[in-house]
Amino acid sequence: MTPISELTNSQPTDLQGLSEELETVMGGIKSLQINQEASVQSLQRTYKEHGAVMIEQLLGNLNTNIDKCCNSSVGTSNKNLKEEMCWSVLLILNIFDNITVKELNKMKDEVISIKGSITSSIHKCTSLHNDLLQLLEIVQKIGDNKELCLIASIKCKHIIQQALTLLGKSGKVFKVQGKSEYNVRIPSDSVTCDITGICVLPDGQVLVVDSRNDNVKLLNQQYQVVSHLDVNAWPFDICLIAPSEVAVAVNTSNIHEVQFITVNQGKLVSGRKFQLQHECTFITHHQGDLFVTSGQELYKYSLNGKLICRLYQDRSANRTVGKCAVSPTGDRLYITNWDQYKLLTLARDGTLLATYSDPALGGLHVTPAGQVLVCGYWSYTVLQVGWKGESKLTTLATQEDGVWRPWSVCYSSTTSSIIVGQGGGNILVFRVE
Known part of the structure; x- marks a missing residue:
């Protein structure tokens, strides 16, 4: 096995460049986490807005049918008008229950699924950011110790590759x-x-x-x-x-x-x-x-x-x-x-x-x-x-x-x-x- 002392002589490590690369990747991971947290908030807003639109449509349909009943009530008894309005309201509510509620539930499932995926990615970002921060602190304390420089370089390369993959910048070429x-x-x-x-x-x-x-x-x-x-x-x-x-x-x-x-x-x-x-x-x-x-x-x-x-x-x-x-x-x-x-x-x-x-x-x-x-x-x-x-x-x-x-x-x-x-x-x- 090749001694570490020989490896350090043949593979010099640029600590300054390594520190800068770590800081750059950390910045990318942090930005990704911020954007993902914003995506979760946007998803929640979208679902609430969609629900509000559905309710607004329901109320609009109810008011339209009530207006129709009132306009056609000339010459009819109040009892007939009340029954017609009740049937119209029940019909609209049944349609709302059978179609709109199902649509809202479906969209809610979509939001939950996407939110779960984003949350998982946020956890990965947090973990990687912590690992990168620890490595950066170690690299900045190493000084001129060549053996430690090489070990840190190898460790950093592995973590940096993980981070680049998460950032969609792995660079791997398919064969x-x-x-x-x-x-x-x-x-x-x-x-x-x-x-x-x-x-x-x-x-x-x-x-x-x-x-x-x-x-x-x-x-x-x-x-x-x-x-x-x-x-x-x-x-x-x-x-x-x-x-x-x-x-x-x-x-x-x-x-x-x-x-x-x-x-x-x-x-x-x-x-x-x-x-x-x-x-x-x-x-x-x-x-x-x-x-x-x-x-x-x-x-x-x-x-x-x-x-x-x-x-x-x-x-x-x-x-x-x-x-x-x-x-x-x-x-x-x-x-x-x-x-x-x-x-x-x-x-x-x-x-x-x-x-x-x-x-x-x-x-x-x-x-x-x-x-x-x-x-x-x-x-x-x-x-x-x-x-x-x-x-x-x-x-x-x-x-x-x-x-x-x-x-x-x-x-x-x-x-x-x-x-x-x-x-x-x-x-x-x-x-x-």
């Missing part, structure tokens, strides 16, 4: 280990499938959006279709909201909506939906915020359908704002410009941070560790791009690997696989490490 191919066409499909969106549930089940056949399909862990749900317009994209719930972007010339779907005992169940005043093409979610693109704009919505703001706009062409994705910490947004083959990286407020150009840009996904995956419909290629959105890290697959008109790409943490949705009804599954 493909194998490939499988599966067909997701079902007997009721009338035309060839186009898999324009993919979403993986925590248990490993996969949902795919087939925009040409107007349906969403549920695949088991063997990638077999076990359930499907038809929608009322073209479904373009899908994102995870809660462990068993997704949101789907649905769009035609006169229908622009976000539809929620629940996975219940291996079946897809349609849930609530809300309408938009603009095109609804692609969608992603982060801690209670929905990000929706329209082809030329990127919008931010709350879970109850309230428009928060327009974050970005480019009207220079028809498809300047395509797929969207968000970093694990929510501090960076990524969008693809299909007309100019660009990947744009935006700050939380929509400020442009970086631009990367490549013919392989189209489909887009960000993993829980912050790796950015893109695929090109015309280039037949799947790439990994750096988390800063400035350069390509590696080519993961090409046409030689079976990639053919890839619409969408997604990473499954459960199986350590990259799933590629294509035209023609086939999905490719690349095992990676």
Whole structure:
């Protein structure tokens, strides 16, 4: 075994640089924790606002029906008027009980689930911040002791890597280990499938959006279709909201909506939906915020359908704002410009941070560790791009690997696989490490 004294001579440690790196990472962890705590408060406000809107609608319906009864009461007895009003009120209250209360409970479950995930992340932030602080104090007291410098450097490297992973800046480059191919066409499909969106549930089940056949399909862990749900317009994209719930972007010339779907005992169940005043093409979610693109704009919505703001706009062409994705910490947004083959990286407020150009840009996904995956419909290629959105890290697959008109790409943490949705009804599954 090599003595520590020899290692210290061959691997000098820059304590000043190490201290600065620790302080930088600590600042990032603290900012993440503050943003997550703000997200919890925002979620609670959203639920209360949604409940208030539902109550307001109830009162409005009651007043409207009372007015109708009063206006139609001419020539009738007070007894008949009272009975008619009572029946109207009971009818409205029953509708409220059967539909609105169920919707509120469903949204409450969403909020609880997201809040639990955020709270868990906050605990990780607190623990890591404490570890980093202790290491920083040790490093600042080491002085010229080379053995202790090396030990501290090794320990710091491990903790810093944990922190960078939590911040979505791990920098790990995927390596493909194998490939499988599966067909997701079902007997009721009338035309060839186009898999324009993919979403993986925590248990490993996969949902795919087939925009040409107007349906969403549920695949088991063997990638077999076990359930499907038809929608009322073209479904373009899908994102995870809660462990068993997704949101789907649905769009035609006169229908622009976000539809929620629940996975219940291996079946897809349609849930609530809300309408938009603009095109609804692609969608992603982060801690209670929905990000929706329209082809030329990127919008931010709350879970109850309230428009928060327009974050970005480019009207220079028809498809300047395509797929969207968000970093694990929510501090960076990524969008693809299909007309100019660009990947744009935006700050939380929509400020442009970086631009990367490549013919392989189209489909887009960000993993829980912050790796950015893109695929090109015309280039037949799947790439990994750096988390800063400035350069390509590696080519993961090409046409030689079976990639053919890839619409969408997604990473499954459960199986350590990259799933590629294509035209023609086939999905490719690349095992990676």
